[in-house]
Amino acid sequence: xxxxxxxxxxxxxxxxxxxxxxxxxxxxxxxxxxxxxxxxxxxxxxxxxxxxxxxxxxxxxxxxxxxxxxxxxxxxxxxxxxxxxxxxxxxxxxxxxxxxxxxxxxxxxxxxxxxxxxxxxxxxxxxxxxxxxxxxxxxxxxxxxxxxxxxxxxxxxxxxxxxxxxxxxxxx
Amino acid sequence: xxxxxxxxxxxxxxxxxxxxxxxxxxxxxxxxxxxxxxxxxxxxxxxxxxxxxxxxxxxxxxxxxxxxxxxxxxxxxxxxxxxxxxxxxxxxxxxxxxxxxxxxxxxxxxxxxxxxxxxxxxxxxxxxxxxxxxxxxxxxxxxxxxxxxxxxxxxxxxxxxxxxxxxxxxxxxxxxxxxxxxxxxxxxxxxxxxxxxxxxxxxxxxxxxxxxxxxxxxxxxxxxxxxxxxxxxxxxxxxxxxxxxxxxxxxxxxxxxxxxxxxxxxxxxxxxxxxxxxxxxxxxxxxxxxxxxxxxxxxxxxxxxxxxxxxxxxxxxxxxxxxxxxxxxxxxxxxxxxxxxxxxxxxxxxxxxxxxxxxxxxxxxxxxxxxxxxxxxxxxxxxxxxxxxxxxxxxxxxxxxxxxxxxxxxxxxxxxxxxxxxxxxxxxxxxxxxxxxxxxxxxxxxxxxxxxxxxxxxxxxxxxxxxxxxxxxxxxxxxxxxxxxxxxxxxxxxxxxxxxxxxxxxxxxxxxxxxxxxxxxxxxxxxxxxxxxxxxxxxxxxxxxxxxxxxxxxxxxxxxxxxxxxxxxxxxxxxxxxxxxxxxxxx
Numbered sequence: 001x002x003x004x005x006x007x008x009x010x011x012x013x014x015x016x017x018x019x020x021x022x023x024x025x026x027x028x029x030x031x032x033x034x035x036x037x038x039x040x041x042x043x044x045x046x047x048x049x050x051x052x053x054x055x056x057x058x059x060x061x062x063x064x065x066x067x068x069x070x071x072x073x074x075x076x077x078x079x080x081x082x083x084x085x086x087x088x089x090x091x092x093x094x095x096x097x098x099x100x101x102x103x104x105x106x107x108x109x110x111x112x113x114x115x116x117x118x119x120x121x122x123x124x125x126x127x128x129x130x131x132x133x134x135x136x137x138x139x140x141x142x143x144x145x146x147x148x149x150x151x152x153x154x155x156x157x158x159x160x161x162x163x164x165x166x167x168x169x170x171x172x
Numbered sequence: 173x174x175x176x177x178x179x180x181x182x183x184x185x186x187x188x189x190x191x192x193x194x195x196x197x198x199x200x201x202x203x204x205x206x207x208x209x210x211x212x213x214x215x216x217x218x219x220x221x222x223x224x225x226x227x228x229x230x231x232x233x234x235x236x237x238x239x240x241x242x243x244x245x246x247x248x249x250x251x252x253x254x255x256x257x258x259x260x261x262x263x264x265x266x267x268x269x270x271x272x273x274x275x276x277x278x279x280x281x282x283x284x285x286x287x288x289x290x291x292x293x294x295x296x297x298x299x300x301x302x303x304x305x306x307x308x309x310x311x312x313x314x315x316x317x318x319x320x321x322x323x324x325x326x327x328x329x330x331x332x333x334x335x336x337x338x339x340x341x342x343x344x345x346x347x348x349x350x351x352x353x354x355x356x357x358x359x360x361x362x363x364x365x366x367x368x369x370x371x372x373x374x375x376x377x378x379x380x381x382x383x384x385x386x387x388x389x390x391x392x393x394x395x396x397x398x399x400x401x402x403x404x405x406x407x408x409x410x411x412x413x414x415x416x417x418x419x420x421x422x423x424x425x426x427x428x429x430x431x432x433x434x435x436x437x438x439x440x441x442x443x444x445x446x447x448x449x450x451x452x453x454x455x456x457x458x459x460x461x462x463x464x465x466x467x468x469x470x471x472x473x474x475x476x477x478x479x480x481x482x483x484x485x486x487x488x489x490x491x492x493x494x495x496x497x498x499x500x501x502x503x504x505x506x507x508x509x510x511x512x513x514x515x516x517x518x519x520x521x522x523x524x525x526x527x528x529x530x531x532x533x534x535x536x537x538x539x540x541x542x543x544x545x546x547x548x549x550x551x552x553x554x555x556x557x558x559x560x561x562x563x564x565x566x567x568x569x570x571x572x573x574x575x576x577x578x579x580x581x582x583x584x585x586x587x588x589x590x591x592x593x594x595x596x597x598x599x600x601x602x603x604x605x606x607x608x609x610x611x612x613x614x615x616x617x618x619x620x621x622x623x624x625x626x627x628x629x630x631x632x633x634x635x636x637x638x639x640x641x642x643x644x645x646x647x648x649x650x651x652x653x654x655x656x657x658x659x660x661x662x663x664x665x666x667x668x669x670x671x672x673x674x675x676x677x678x679x680x681x682x683x684x685x686x687x688x689x690x691x692x693x694x695x696x697x698x699x700x701x702x703x704x705x706x707x708x709x710x711x712x713x714x715x716x717x718x719x720x721x722x723x724x725x726x727x728x729x730x731x732x733x734x735x736x737x738x739x740x741x742x743x744x745x746x747x748x749x750x751x752x753x754x755x756x757x758x759x
Contacts, residue, residue, distance in 0.1 A: 013307055014471035018248065020401065024386075025396055031246050032280065032386035033335060037734035041334040046272075046358050046463050046473075047492060106386070124407045124416075124469040147407070 002077025003130045004057040004115045004137070005038075012125040013050040014154045015040060019119035019128060028105070035105050037113035038128075052127065055079050055113035057100045059137040063112070066096035077113070078137025082112050181211065183242055186218070187283040187305070189693050190292030191374050192232060193520075194307040198283070209243030209693075211670035212267070213703060214285055215256040216710045229260040230348075230373035231368075232291040233573045238278070239286075241707055242669040244397075245279030245412070247687055248389065248403045249412075251465035252277060255590035258640040258718055259627075260363040261350040261587050262606030262686065264367040265715050267627040271465035271672060273337040274359035274381070280335070281383025296379040297332055297340075298610035302385065305327070312712060314522040317344060319526040321377055324614060332382030339379050342526020344574050345372035349585040351531035351608070355523070359473045359494040364629060365607065390692040391547065398690040405678050407469050408472050415674045416474035421451030421470045423611075424505075429627070430643065432636070432737035434615040435505045436560055437537035438602045438730050441737070445510025449500050449621070453512055460492060465672070472674060478516045491740055496518065500504035501611025503535025508560025517563065521570045532603075538588045542597050552580035552595075569711070595725050599729040604628055610757060614639035616740030617652045619731055622755075626711040631673060633659040639738050640729065649745065653752045661704030664711075722754060 020036035028035040047144040057078030064072040064080050071086035072093065089108030105111050120128040132140050183394075184202040189195075199720070203216045215237045222235045226348030236257045243250035246485035253274045259266035278284060281302055288298075288444045290451060292307075295314035308528075313322055326338050337357055345368030352368030353361045356574075362368070383527060389395035399474065407411050414422055426445035427433040435443040447453065458476035465473070478491045491517045503518040508619040522529045541557040542548045550557060554577065558565050576582040583591040588608055592601035602609050604619065605628030614617045614636040621635020622628050662681075664671065671679045679687070681697045688695050732743050 011461075013470075014464040015466070016468050016469045016471065017466050021399075021467070025392075025399065028386075029392045030388055030393070032281075032384075033276075034384050034386055037197040039334075043333075045327055045338075047323075049461075089260055122403065122469075125471070137686075 002137075003117065003133050003134050004077050004079065004151045005113065005117070005119065005131050006131045007054055007127060008054045008129040008131075009125070009127050010052055011049060013040065013052060013127045014125055015042070015046060015050045016124065018122040018124065022118050022122040022159060025096070026116070031085055033105055035111055037101075037111055038119050039101070054102050054128075055097075055115070057098055057115060057133070057137055061092035062096040062098075066092040068092060072112070075137075076135050077115065079115055080112060086111050100106065150156055182463065183636040185283050186214075186287060186476065187286045187300075188304070189286060190286045190290040191288065191292040191307075191376060193294065194292070194296070197306045201285070205242075208707070209695075209702065210244070210284060210666040211239050211252075212254050212256070212664060212667040213573050213707050214668075215254050216707055216714065217240040218285065218287060219256050219714055220710060221442050222289070222657045223258075223714070225717065228368060229258040229266070230264060232374070233289060234258055234370070236288045236367065236370055236374075237285065240275045240278050240284050241668050242285070242691065243669040243671060243684075243692060244275040245467060246389075246691060247399060247408050247467075247671075249468040249470060249678065250671045250674050251275050251468045252667075255354070255362045255367050255369050257365075259365050260348075260369045260574060261366040262512075262589065262628070263648055264606065264718050264720050265627050266367060266370070267629075267711075268362040268364050268367055269667070269670070269673075270339075270354070270356040270360045270362045270629070271468070272360035273335075273362075273466040273732060274339060275670065276466040277335065277337040277381045277383050279383065279387070280385050282385050283381075283383075285752055288374065288376065288379075292375040295375050295377050297380065298376065298454075300379070300381040301332060312669060313377055314346060315343065318524040320358055320523065323355070325494075325508055326356075326378060326380055327425075330380050330382075334378075334380030335384060336380055338378060338703075341368040341371045342524060344525045344585075345528040345574065346367055346377075347574060347585070348372060349525075349527055349574060349576075350587050350590075351528040352526055354527045355526060359475065360465065364530065365627065366528070368526055371383055372503055384443075389690065391690060394690040399684055402678060402683065402687065403469065405683075406675060410529040411677050412470050416470045418451040418455050419462075419472055419474045419495075421454055421495060421500055423497045424450045424500055425452065427612065427737075428505075428613065430581055430640075430737040431735065432611070432612055432618075432639070433464055433505050434602070434611055436508045436601060437506060437534075437590070438609075438613060438742075439540045439541070439600075441734055443505040443508075443510070445508075446505065447490075448510045449504040449512050449515055451497070451500075454495060456499075457563065458516065460514065469671065470674065476516055478513060478520070491516070491520055495519060498610055499529045501527055501753035502530045503566075506533050506611070507514070507566060509566070510561060511561060518566055518570070521567050525570060525574045527570075527574070527611050530607075530610055531608040532573070533571060534603065535573070535584050535588050535591065536566055538592060538597060538601050539569070539584060541600055542595065545597070547596050549581070552578070554578060554581075555626060558653055581686075601728055602730055604727065605725065611635040613731075613734065613736045615642065615736045616649065616741055616749060617642070617656065618650065618736075619727065619741060619746055621656050623725060623727065623751050624745075624750060625660070626708070626715065631663070633657075633663065639736075642738050652757060653749055657754070657756060660708055661701060664704040665700050670709070708757070712757075722750070722759075723751075
């Protein structure tokens with residue numbers, strides 16, 4: 001089953017950068033924000049809501065069409081796969097992506113999301129989630145019932161039943 | 173430990189900035205990092221190196237040191253930066269911690285520690301972008317009416333959005349109010365002991381730092397594993413629940429119930445209006461959103477929205493204001509303010525001025541009592557009548573303290589210790605070690621912790637927690653002293669890392685050792701504990717140089733008159749406990 005990353009609840013972002021660190025840690029073996037394929041940005045400091053810049057898993061990706069060397073190929077479920085060997089860092093894909101979801105790493109190779117699903121695991125606030133899509137990348141209609149209740153009593157709310165085993169604290 | 177084992181880049185550099193000559197240099201100081209790991213350990217030793225006998229807090233040669241630690245930017249909730257300076261408020265050890273983006277920005281810029289010395293001839297701000305350090309004229313933003321507006325402007329003129337930290341002062345720091353704060357990324361602060369005043373004296377309006385370097389762990393697999401374990405402990409257990417639920421303001425009702433919430437200048441320790449300014453009420457009625465420091469999944473920064481109508485034609489302005497327990501105590505219960513919107517407005521006024529809110533609250537509470545006891549009149553206050561709960565008067569008073577139009581307000585701007593020595597009312601000027609007290613009146617542990625603490629802060633040892641222990645089961649005074657000593661040492665270790673103290677129960681000795689090991693640094697529990705004790709001794713060495721003497725300590729009568737959580741505090745008992753502490757500590 002093909003999956004892709006979705007910014008499900010952007011307004012719940014607290015700007016902890018855990019997703020970015022997880023991405024760089026997993027795919028670049030580094031501790032940094034620089035080589036993350038997902039980008040959490042501020043627009044006007046912390047005073048205004050955070051912006052999550054992620055690959056939108058295009059069905060017909062402009063970045064792929066812009067690549068003169070064929071380093072980018074269609075990914076099952078939308079978006080692209082990058083062949084690092086071929087990429088020469090020309091930057092055409094960066095220009096083509098109006099999301100701003102692509103940049104170059106220190107070796108001048110494109111940094112592009114592969115929708116692996118690591119970042120949602122490190123999102124404490126359900127901002128990010130993986131959704132099922134058609135192999136073509138088309139959104140699949142799976143939910144036909146009433147919209148999920150995300151009020152505090154809902155089992156899907158953030159920090160779901162996390163504090164059942166609340167440990168005694170030295171101080172209240 | 174050999175140098176080669178420091179495979180983690182950084183943990184070597186100290187950036188020295190001289191504002192007088194507008195120059196800088198970078199020095200490899202792995203000698204310090206190897207021995208003291210970072211944070212308060214490195215900062216304390218640098219201060220001992222830099223301090224020249226007799227240098228005053230605001231003299232050009234007096235340094236301000238900002239330092240991060242080996243875990244900063246690497247592990248979750250290791251988000252604090254320590255600032256070390258000499259306090260212009262009490263002349264003593266100035267030590268303050270702030271979160272925001274600063275630690276991560278410093279770490280990823282490759283400068284784990286920054287030493288700032290000298291004084292600029294005109295207002296400047298310093299911008300650090302990786303290896304580029306520039307000094308820029310800040311004359312146009314000097315006198316800007318708000319610490320918050322400074323951020324708005326610098327965000328436009330400097331690059332690095334989302335990866336940078338902007339720390340800045342407001343008018344209070346420029347004008348020499350001795351408890352001016354440094355605002356860090358709008359919602360966090362180096363709050364206490366007047367670091368903003370030191371910035372002001374140096375004509376340093378702001379410092380902006382952005383970094384985009386990578387750090388590599390020599391044992392990446394181990395690092396990933398440890399990271400996940402710590403992340404899960406923070407996010408999925410109850411250890412930090414308080415902070416990602418109501419936040420510290422949860423304590424308003426808790427302390428009120430325990431009769432340990434200073435009220436109306438500590439004339440009482442519980443407040444009849446507590447329900448109205450409780451963390452629960454703020455969360456339900458005003459909480460707009462929560463944000464995090466960079467690298468922390470907790471999200472403890474509680475931002476309230478105050479919607480204010482300003483015309484009959486349904487016109488509104490909306491203010492975003494961050495709140496916490498100490499602020500609600502200082503501008504709420506301790507000023508008799510039982511209106512949550514008034515508390516938010518008072519917080520906002522202090523934020524714009526750029527002052528330590530705890531100190532400002534205590535100063536205003538003392539002034540109110542002085543006026544009620546007719547020890548001062550409207551002559552001193554220039555016609556203003558201060559009374560408990562009077563928001564309008566307090567809003568004006570905050571402005572007047574910063575503007576200092578006469579001798580009285582100028583004295584208020586020098587702290588409650590100074591003002592009470594000049595105008596009287598020392599017995600109810602609620603400060604310990606010259607620092608206005610935080611929001612606890614829980615008993616011996618609290619008074620002792622604040623009095624002997626290296627920086628007279630509740631964060632030195634959390635003496636109130638010892639009192640809460642007594643509340644549940646009686647322990648001897650000596651055990652309280654032992655508790656405080658252990659806690660001081662442990663916090664010194666945490667402050668080398670530099671973790672947020674909200675995660676202190678996540679970063680146990682065991683977990684610190686594991687976290688260090690996973691990035692290639694070997695330490696045993698005994699070595700860490702000895703480090704904590706060593707830092708304690710060095711801090712006291714510094715304090716001595718700054719003129720601290722136990723003999724000069726006095727505790728205002730008010731602390732012994734108002735019953736605390738654990739009953740009336742006996743003066744002799746406190747004195748004895750201090751003696752026990754000195755004997756055990758050898759100070």
